[in-house]
Each structure stands twice: as C-alpha cells, then as structure tokens.
Amino acid sequence: MKNYAFGIDIGGTTVKIGFFETSGKLLKSWEIPTRKDNGGSLILGDIASSVDKELAEQGIAKDDIEGIGIDVPGPVLKDSVVNKCANLGWGVFDVAEEVRKLTGIQNVMVCNDANAAALGEMWQGGGQGHQDVVMITLGTGVGGGIVHDGKIIAGNFGAAGELGHMKISQTETMACGCGKTGHVEQYASATGIVRKATEMLDASDRPSMLREVPYLSAKAVFDCAKKGDELSMEIVDFVGEKLGYTCSLVSCVFDPEVFVIGGGVSKAGDILLNTIKEHFVKDAFHACTGAEFALATLGNDAGMYGAVKMVLD
Amino acid sequence: MKNYAFGIDIGGTTVKIGFFETSGKLLKSWEIPTRKDNGGSLILGDIASSVDKELAEQGIAKDDIEGIGIDVPGPVLKDSVVNKCANLGWGVFDVAEEVRKLTGIQNVMVCNDANAAALGEMWQGGGQGHQDVVMITLGTGVGGGIVHDGKIIAGNFGAAGELGHMKISQTETMACGCGKTGHVEQYASATGIVRKATEMLDASDRPSMLREVPYLSAKAVFDCAKKGDELSMEIVDFVGEKLGYTCSLVSCVFDPEVFVIGGGVSKAGDILLNTIKEHFVKDAFHACTGAEFALATLGNDAGMYGAVKMVLD
Numbered sequence: 213m214k215n216y217a218f219g220i221d222i223g224g225t226t227v228k229i230g231f232f233e234t235s236g237k238l239l240k241s242w243e244i245p246t247r248k249d250n251g252g253s254l255i256l257g258d259i260a261s262s263v264d265k266e267l268a269e270q271g272i273a274k275d276d277i278e279g280i281g282i283d284v285p286g287p288v289l290k291d292s293v294v295n296k297c298a299n300l301g302w303g304v305f306d307v308a309e310e311v312r313k314l315t316g317i318q319n320v321m322v323c324n325d326a327n328a329a330a331l332g333e334m335w336q337g338g339g340q341g342h343q344d345v346v347m348i349t350l351g352t353g354v355g356g357g358i359v360h361d362g363k364i365i366a367g368n369f370g371a372a373g374e375l376g377h378m379k380i381s382q383t384e385t386m387a388c389g390c391g392k393t394g395h396v397e398q399y400a401s402a403t404g405i406v407r408k409a410t411e412m413l414d415a416s417d418r419p420s421m422l423r424e425v426p427y428l429s430a431k432a433v434f435d436c437a438k439k440g441d442e443l444s445m446e447i448v449d450f451v452g453e454k455l456g457y458t459c460s461l462v463s464c465v466f467d468p469e470v471f472v473i474g475g476g477v478s479k480a481g482d483i484l485l486n487t488i489k490e491h492f493v494k495d496a497f498h499a500c501t502g503a504e505f506a507l508a509t510l511g512n513d514a515g516m517y518g519a520v521k522m523v524l525d
Numbered sequence: 526m527k528n529y530a531f532g533i534d535i536g537g538t539t540v541k542i543g544f545f546e547t548s549g550k551l552l553k554s555w556e557i558p559t560r561k562d563n564g565g566s567l568i569l570g571d572i573a574s575s576v577d578k579e580l581a582e583q584g585i586a587k588d589d590i591e592g593i594g595i596d597v598p599g600p601v602l603k604d605s606v607v608n609k610c611a612n613l614g615w616g617v618f619d620v621a622e623e624v625r626k627l628t629g630i631q632n633v634m635v636c637n638d639a640n641a642a643a644l645g646e647m648w649q650g651g652g653q654g655h656q657d658v659v660m661i662t663l664g665t666g667v668g669g670g671i672v673h674d675g676k677i678i679a680g681n682f683g684a685a686g687e688l689g690h691m692k693i694s695q696t697e698t699m700a701c702g703c704g705k706t707g708h709v710e711q712y713a714s715a716t717g718i719v720r721k722a723t724e725m726l727d728a729s730d731r732p733s734m735l736r737e738v739p740y741l742s743a744k745a746v747f748d749c750a751k752k753g754d755e756l757s758m759e760i761v762d763f764v765g766e767k768l769g770y771t772c773s774l775v776s777c778v779f780d781p782e783v784f785v786i787g788g789g790v791s792k793a794g795d796i797l798l799n800t801i802k803e804h805f806v807k808d809a810f811h812a813c814t815g816a817e818f819a820l821a822t823l824g825n826d827a828g829m830y831g832a833v834k835m836v837l838d
Contacts, residue, residue, distance in 0.1 A: 287812060295812075344680075344681055358778065358779070360673060360678060365673060365779065365780075366780075367657075367779065367780025367781075367813075368657055368780050368781060368782045368813075368816065369780055369812045369813050369815065369816075370780070370812065371776065371777065371780040371810060371812040371813050372778065372779050372780040373777075373778070373780075374777045374780070374810050374812070374813075375777060375778065377777050377810040378774050378777045378778075379770070379773060379774070379808055382695075390810065390811060391811070392808075392810070392811075457692070460692060461691050461692070461774055461778075462778050463684065464684070464686075464687045464688060464690050464691040465671065465685065465686070465688065465691075465774075465775050465778040465779055466671070466678065466680065466685050466778055466779065467678075467679075467680025467681050467682055467683070467684040467685040467686075467687070468680075468681060469681045495692055495705075497684055497687050497690040497703065497705070498703060498704070498705075499600060499608075499682045499683065499684040499687070500680075500681075500682050500684050500687075502682065503681065503682075
C-alpha cells in the first residue's frame with residue numbers, strides 16, 4: 213500500500229477533494245467549483261489540475277498515490293461508468309477511464325454519492341464497527357446506500373439503495389420528482405416535511421409555533437417539536453412513521469446490522485432517530501426488531517471518506 | 526477440489542439428500558423421513574447414517590468428499606448456527622459443528638431453505654447466467670432469498686430475503702402467521718390466494734367456474750383464469766399486483782438482475798410471471814424497470830442444489 217490517496221465528492225455546486233493517508237486519516241480537504249458549462253466536460257479536467265497542483269506543492273510523487281475514489285450524484289455501473297447524471301450535464305460515460313487518462317493514476321474507482329456516504333459512515337462515521345449498513349440520507353431529496361460485507365452494493369442498474377423512491381403510499385396523488393407517486397422522498401425529505409407542515413397549517417386554525425417562524429423549514433419543524441409544539445410533534449411523528457416503515461421493508465430484504473440516518477434533516481438528532489426506531493419496531497418482522505439505529509457523524513465529508521475507502525480496499 | 530459433495534435439504538416432513546459430483550452434476554438423490562421426536566434430536570444422526578451408508582455402498586472414501594451443504598426451514602447465522610426452527614423442534618444450535626462431529630467431514634455449511642433455493646436457481650435453474658438474483662418462493666407461505674455476487678446474503682438476524690413478511694397493506698385487519706398484518710404472504714401464498722377467492726365468491730353471486738371446482742385451490746384459480754374465467758382472472762391480477770409491487774420495493778433496495786419466481790404456485794407459469802412483470806413495470810423506479818423475470822426450473826431440488834453450491838464455492 214502506498215502512502216496517500218484522494219477521495220473526491222462531485223456535487224452539483226462544488227467538488228470536495230480530500231487528501232488522505234492510506235491509514236484513513238484525512239490530511240487536508242478543499243473545494244473547487246463544479247463547472248457545468250459545456251455539458252460538464254470541464255469538471256474532470258479541473259479535478260485533475262487541482263490534484264496535480266496539490267501534489268506539486270507538497271512535493272509528493274504520483275507513484276506515492278494509492279488511488280483516486282470519486283463519487284457522483286447519479287447512478288454508476290461497475291465502479292466506473294456513470295449512467296446519466298443530469299445535475300452535471302453528463303450522459304453515459306466511463307468516468308474512471310477518463311480520470312486515469314487525465315491524472316496518470318491507474319487505480320480509480322467511481323460510485324454514487326449516497327453509496328459513498330454509506331461506505332464512509334460505515335468506515336469512520338455512525339456505522340463504525342459494522343459491515344452490513346444501510347444509510348438513509350435526508351436532504352432536499354432522500355438518498356440511500358447499502359453496504360454489505362464492507363462493500364457497496366451498486367445494483368444492476370446502479371439503483372440499489374434508491375430508498376427515496378420506494379413507493380410507500382398507494383393513495384398519494386402528487387408526483388415525486390421522478391414522476392411516480394407515493395415515494396419516501398415525498399414525505400421524509402426537507403421539501404416533503406415543509407409540504408406536510410404547510411398542508412397541516414393550512415388545513416385548520418390550530419395554534420402552532422410554526423405560524424410564527426420567519427421561514428418554514430424542516431429545521432423549524434424539529435426545533436418547534438423539541439419545544440413541545442403539538443402540531444410540529446405530529447409532523448415529526450408522521451415523518452418517523454414513514455421512515456420507520458421504510459426501514460422495516462428494507463430489513464425484510466437486506467436485514468442490516470445498523471441503519472445510519474444522515475443528511476441535513478438528520479441534524480434534528482435524537483428526536484428523529486427515536487421516532488423512526490419506535491415505528492420501525494412496530495412494523496418490522498419480529499426477527500429484525502433488534503436492528504440498531506445511529507446518526508451519521510461525518511456530515512458533508514461522508515462522500516469523500518467513502519470514495520477514498522473504495523480504492524483502499 | 527475433491528470429486529464429490531452432498532447437498533441436503535431438511536424439510537418438515539422429509540430430508541432430501543443429493544449426492545453430487547463437484548462439477549455440479551447431481552448423481553443421485555433420495556429422501557429419508559424427518560424424525561421430529563425428541564425435539565428433533567434424531568434428524569442429524571439419521572442424515573449422517575444415510576450419508577455413511579451411501580458412501581459405503583458405493584465404495585467412496587470420506588477423503589473424496591469436498592463437503593456437505595445443508596439447508597433448514599429457519600433462520601441461520603454465520604453459515605452455521607440455526608436460530609430457532611420451530612418446524613423441526615430446534616432451538617438455537619450450531620448445526621454445522623454437530624454434522625462435522627457426526628460425519629467426520631469438516632467442510633459443512635448451513636443456510637436457510639429459501640436462501641438455498643435462490644442460490645440453486647442462480648446456479649443451475651431459472652437464474653442461470655446471473656450473479657445478483659432475488660428468488661420468491663410461493664408455497665403454503667411466501668419465502669425469499671437474495672444472492673449477491675453469487676453468494677447468499679443471510680442478514681444480521683438471518684432474516685434477509687424474508688420477502689413474505691414485507692408489509693404491503695396498511696389496511697389489512699387479519700393477522701399473518703407471524704402475528705403482524707398486511708404481509709405479502711397473506712396475499713401471494715397458496716393459502717392467501719384461496720382466501721381471496723373465497724372472499725370474492727362469497728361477496729356476490731357472480732358466475733365463476735370456481736364455483737364448480739371440487740376443491741378450491743390456488744391451482745384451480747390459475748387454471749380457471751387460463752380458461753378465461755373473469756373472476757379468476759381478477760384474482761390473478763390481484764396476486765400479480767401484490768407481487769409486482771413487492772418486487773418494485775425490492776428493486777429500490779437491491780436492484781437485482783433477475784427475479785426468479787418459484788414454489789408450487791409458480792407452476793401456473795407465464796400467466797403469473799407476465800402479470801407480476803406488468804405491475805412491476807408500473808410501480809418500479811424508472812432505472813429498474815428493465816429487471817428480468819424468470820420461472821424457477823429446479824422445483825423441489827433447488828434447495829439441494831443451493832446447499833451443495835455453498836460448499837463448492
């Protein structure tokens with residue numbers, strides 16, 4: 213094993229680059245803008261330049277780089293080929309091969325961002341000590357990742373762990389971002405939580421602290437629930453019920469050791485975790501009710517950690 | 526690799542013993558009764574005697590046996606420990622270790638019967654040519670198995686692939702065999718199909734061929750549907766809808782290459798497979814709609830095949 217490696221998380225706005233010791237220690241991280249001009253054709257070149265510059269500045273030879281792990285906000289096949297990534301303007305192409313050409317570093321692996329986060333959290337975050345981990349990322353949307361025996365399960369179409377698109381309501385009439393209806397993302401994303409709050413506030417004149425907040429957000433809902441606001445507590449229960457039920461379905465398929473809950477919404481902390489767990493135990497198959505639940509701890513760095521872990525295994 | 530191996534499928538009534546070449550060819554199979562007296566303490570001894578007798582008759586030395594794979598109708602941890610198997614009277618114990626002692630053969634592995642069937646079908650049945658397979662077994666109950674990269678995923682509590690206990694109805698009032706409500710097994714098992722047929726026949730005077738059959742069974746429902754009986758066709762559509770929906774949920778978690786449909790109910794053939802697929806495509810996340818569907822082909826031998834495959838890998 214060489215001494216260093218890169219873990220790179222490509223997002224729609226910025227690229228986070230992590231420079232790691234192969235022991236797993238993050239030595240330094242920085243961001244560069246994600247240039248989406250020209251169909252995203254500049255992104256990988258920008259990354260290669262930034263990597264080269266860093267190595268030159270530190271006087272480290274490429275021979276001392278174990279590899280580069282990269283995650284992207286879209287489905288990835290065979291640790292290598294991105295299968296359309298609308299956020300970046302990308303169609304279907306072999307990202308790993310392109311990065312090999314641009315950097316001269318041969319050990320390059322690519323995965324989906326939610327999968328990378330799951331692997332990162334297993335390795336050095338909320339899922340530490342486990343090898344079979346399901347991560348659910350609650351942000352603007354809902355993503356997920358499945359780690360089995362310490363490795364990402366990507367899926368035949370790169371869609372394993374797409375937990376946000378499990379259909380959990382048969383009666384929903386509004387469409388999910390993907391076009392179908394009744395998906396987890398419609399209820400448990402930050403957007404979905406605000407939608408539910410708006411619906412409940414509009415449906416009656418019930419008093420609620422939420423009527424006083426300057427900006428209705430998922431954070432405001434959890435904050436008010438923690439202060440005992442009844443309507444907010446009902447929304448939290450609704451979200452926890454949807455997620456607990458989702459986890460009960462996942463358990464019948466994959467039966468993980470631990471569910472790690474991450475993403476911006478998870479900053480709500482124990483109130484969210486405990487509500488999910490309570491509903492999970494109610495819905496889950498009896499054999500699985502002992503599954504653990506944990507909060508993610510790596511925040512926005514989870515992707516970098518998971519990305520680099522791929523090339524260290 | 527030695528020349529021979531055993532694949533043994535322990536059921537509630539009979540034990541099926543398969544004697545294989547390690548190339549994968551089944552040379553001979555036979556059955557012995559499952560003696561459940563004395564808390565099932567005689568079962569493994571009976572198996573060891575039968576194995577010894579066969580080897581003696583054929584003049585084959587134990588040194589020439591690669592291993593013994595065994596599947597049981599209950600959850601199994603770490604390819605070895607049965608975690609309660611009510612059907613056989615067993616509590617928690619290390620079946621692999623016991624069989625090593627009884628036979629003197631050291632390479633012994635144990636798994637759940639539905640998981641073994643999934644592995645067997647991947648290897649030499651309906652899932653041939655694939656490495657990521659989900660099998661659903663439709664019998665008196667509904668079982669399932671998940672194979673990833675050619676290996677069984679057993680799950681942290683031995684409950685991975687318990688697809689029959691996914692909760693797919695929020696409104697069901699009757700209890701599943703496991704005590705909870707709204708599970709796949711309540712709709713797609715042979716028992717569930719007969720229940721649905723009885724409910725529909727009792728609910729009205731609608732004419733149906735089913736009113737004339739001597740014995741109302743899942744087979745009768747599919748047979749009448751194939752003859753164009755409208756009420757039977759509605760039941761088939763109902764079952765296909767429940768299973769297609771279930772597969773759509775599984776795809777968001779594991780995204781397999783193929784779903785293999787087995788068990789007695791699957792003898793209905795293409796009418797069942799096509800109905801499941803039709804509903805799957807309607808419900809599934811867009812990326813996964815291309816998943817394949819196939820009928821199981823090994824019948825009751827699938828368990829023996831999967832069991833022996835474990836010790837050949």
